Each structure stands twice: as C-alpha cells, then as structure tokens.
Amino acid sequence: MxxxxxxxxxxxxxxxxxxxxxxxxxxxxxxxxxxxxxxxxxxxxxxxxxxxxxQTQLKKVGRLYQQxxxxxxxxxxxxxxxxxxxxxxxxxxxxxxxxxxxxxxxxxxxxxxxxxxxxxxxxxxxxxxxxxxxxxxxxxxxxxxxxxxxxxxxxxxxxxxxxxxxxxxxxxxxxFDAFRDVFQLKGWSTTFYKVTLWTFLWAILATLTGYFGGFGAALLVQQKRIRFKSFWRTLFILPYAIPMFVSMLILQNMFNGQFGPVNQYLELMGFDRIPWLSDPTWAKVTLVIANFWVAFPVSMLMIIGIMSTIPKDMYEAADIDGASSFQKTRLITFPSVMYSMAPLIIMSFVGNMNNFNVIFLLTNGNPINSDLQFAGDTDILITWLYKLSMGYGQYNYASVIGIIIFIILSVFAIWNVRRTKTFKEDTSS
Known part of the structure; x- marks a missing residue:
C-alpha cells in the first residue's frame, strides 16, 4: 500500500x-x-x-519608433x-x-x-x-x-x-552544417587540418623537451661530485616560480627580430639575424624553446623525487658488474623514472595540446597566414577556438572545434592511460 x-x-x-x-x-x-x-x-x-x-523589431508608436x-x-x-x-x-x-x-x-x-x-x-x-x-x-x-x-x-x-x-x-x-564546413569546405578544412597537425606536433615537441630537459637537469644535480645541490635546485626552479605572463613577455622581447638581445649577440658572433617571431618555422621553434624554459623545472623536481626512491644496492650491483654511468642511467635510472612518470607524461601531452598561455602570450598565433581561416601559422586548436569566438564571433564553428578538442583529448588520454603498466597492475590487483 x-x-x-x-x-x-x-x-x-x-x-x-x-x-x-x-x-x-x-x-x-x-x-x-x-x-x-x-x-x-x-x-x-x-x-x-x-x-x-x-524577433526583436521596431514598431511605430505615434510619431516615434519603439523597440x-x-x-x-x-x-x-x-x-x-x-x-x-x-x-x-x-x-x-x-x-x-x-x-x-x-x-x-x-x-x-x-x-x-x-x-x-x-x-x-x-x-x-x-x-x-x-x-x-x-x-x-x-x-x-x-x-x-x-x-x-x-x-x-x-x-x-x-x-x-x-x-x-x-x-x-x-x-x-x-x-551538422558547421561540422560539414569544417571538414569539407576548402577554407575551413585546410585551416582545420593544418592547425590540428601543428597541435599534435607542438604537443609532442613540448612534452618531450620538457621531460628530457628535466631528466637531464635532475641527473646533473644528483651527481655525487656536484656541490651546493640545494642552490642548483632552487636556481633551476626559478623559471617556474616566475609568473608565465612575465616570462613570456621577457622572452618575446629577447627574441624580437629587430632589436632583441638574442639577435644582437648573434650579430656580434658573425651570424645573420633570425626572424624568430615573424617567420612561420622559426616562430614554432621559438615556442618550443620558450615552453622548454618554463616546463623543465617541474619535471626536474618530480624526477629528483623518483630518483631518491631507487634502491642504492642496484647501482652497487651494477658497479660490481662493471657497468658504465651511461649503462646505469639507461638500464636502471631511466626505466625506474619512466615507470612512475608515464601517466604524468601522458597528461602533460594532453595539457600541451591545450597550452593556451604560451601560444597566446608569445606569438598570439602569428605570423598571419592569409590561406588560413581566422588562424595564424602558430595557432593550435585552443587558440584558434579563442579567436573564432572572442575575436571573430564565429560561435558555432568555435563550438565545433571545442567538441573536436574534447573528443580527441578524452579518447587519447583514456586509451594511453589504460595502456600504461601502472594502470594494468592496479586493475589486476
């Protein structure tokens, strides 16, 4: 009842x-x-x-028009x-x-x-x-x-x-008209495929340089013969401690093609000026360098923490077997670090695909490319989405790009995390 x-x-x-x-x-x-x-x-x-x-309209009320x-x-x-x-x-x-x-x-x-x-x-x-x-x-x-x-x-x-x-x-x-335009209409499809290709290339380069730069810095700092280790750790973490806006503004001036100090030093050494931010290829190289500067300190600190957990008797056994420093790094240090860092590297890759700050603050997607639809040569999907919505008012196309970004990142992240060894061991236990 x-x-x-x-x-x-x-x-x-x-x-x-x-x-x-x-x-x-x-x-x-x-x-x-x-x-x-x-x-x-x-x-x-x-x-x-x-x-x-x-629809909103004007209606005549007496002698006046009223909205x-x-x-x-x-x-x-x-x-x-x-x-x-x-x-x-x-x-x-x-x-x-x-x-x-x-x-x-x-x-x-x-x-x-x-x-x-x-x-x-x-x-x-x-x-x-x-x-x-x-x-x-x-x-x-x-x-x-x-x-x-x-x-x-x-x-x-x-x-x-x-x-x-x-x-x-x-x-x-x-x-699905907007989706068809993005994939089939020449102007939109050309822009989409070029921006997507650069987005993946950018994410790979930014992730690898940040990780291996941090790995190399961690190896140097952890060497037994290195003195003042705390000082070097503090010095290397400074790029991350400085607000990114300040760092990108400084780097933008340093790599200025006309009066930047980098080109001035190159001229003093007898080299020609490099169009760091005005040439499409060099602008992409500059972005990778700038991202490396702000990304490697975090990887360095995490890798130092992981290296401190590796049993010392493994290195002692390797010394007894006559292993060189390179062999110990390749066979002991690198696999141990990768075992713990693999999920973080994957998430770093996903984060770099949405790394709006570096692109927007350093180049704003420039140099401009007239063949692309509302995008520059260094734009990635997220900065292109920002320009479409905030700059040009193409809200429906920006939503399409947002959906595509969500699908790509979610599928890629889930697929890669499930393939990692740590995930498989957690599910089996």
Missing part, C-alpha cells in the same frame, strides 16, 4: 508509514514537480525546439536546459521516494519500527555526512562544467555568429 501511494504522489507512502515530517517534505517536492512539469516543461521544450518565434523585444534564443536555450535537468533531478527523487516507501513498508510488515525524522537526520549526519559535503561541489560541477559543455554542444548545431546574434536576430537549428 505504501508503495502504491508513493507512486501516486511523493510523500503519501511516507505518511502511510507514519513518517509524517518526511512525508510533508516529499509532498512539497511533489508539488514543485507538478508545477515544473505542467507549467515550465512545455515552455522549455518549445524554447529548445524553436529557439524563439518573435519591442522579442524572444532571446540563447536565454531560451539555457532556460530549457535548466528546466530539463531539474525535471530529471525531480524524477530521480521520485524513484528514491518509491524505493524508500517500499523498504519502510516491508520493515513494518516484519514487525520493525520505522525511523523517526530525528533519527533519520541523525543517521544522515553520522553515516552520510560525506555525501552532504560533496553535494555543494557536485552542484558546482553540474552548473559550471556540465551545463556549459552541453550548451557548447548545442551551439555547434545553430547559426550563432556575430552577424546573427540575439536578441537582434533569432537563432536557427542548422544540424
């Missing part, structure tokens, strides 16, 4: 089970659910399907998403209400006594306290992470650009 009543309305089953306070609260939730489903959900579905029907606001497509889309997610949450509470009524009713049939409201609150605070603490962060993740992602995905299927922007214009659903 309690289960049937809870199906009819949230809270009725609890009232039947003599849990009056819980029943009253759930009845209030049921009233909210009915109001949302009857009055809010139809408008939300209408807004999501049509994106509005009345009459119409439907705002973006607001309708957001309102629709919030309402639909709210309905899903309320339906989940509805299912929990039925399960709770069934369990409590079964307990009463077996002669048990249901918990009072005070006992329920005490149980939740004692045994479900972690869930209460996590509720607020989860709500933040939902509203500030999941909702924007879903909104971005929806924008990719509209004609939302700076020339067709609410509230002056209504948006329309265009299906």
């Amino acid at each position: 309690a289960t049937i009543l809870s199906v009819l309305a949230m809270g009725l089953g609890q009232l039947y089970n003599r849990q009056f306070m819980k029943g009253i609260i759930l009845l209030a939730v049921h009233a909210i659910t009915l109001y949302t489903v009857i009055f809010k959900l139809p408008h939300a579905v209408w807004g999501l399907t049509t994106l509005g029907e009345t 009459v606001m119409g439907d705002h497509s973006v607001f309708l889309m957001i309102e629709g998403l919030v309402t639909i997610f709210a309905v899903i949450l309320l339906l989940w509470i509805y299912v929990l209400n039925i399960k709770d009524s069934y369990r409590t009713g079964k307990l009463r049939e077996q002669g048990g006594v249901p918990n009072t409201f005070r006992q329920t609150v005490s149980f939740v605070l004692s045994y479900r306290f972690p869930y209460l603490i996590l509720a607020l962060p989860l709500a933040g993740v939902f509203f500030f992470t999941i909702m924007p992602i879903v909104f971005m995905i929806l924008i990719a299927f509209t004609d939302y650009t700076s020339k067709n922007m609410p509230p002056a214009h209504l948006l329309n659903w265009t299906g």
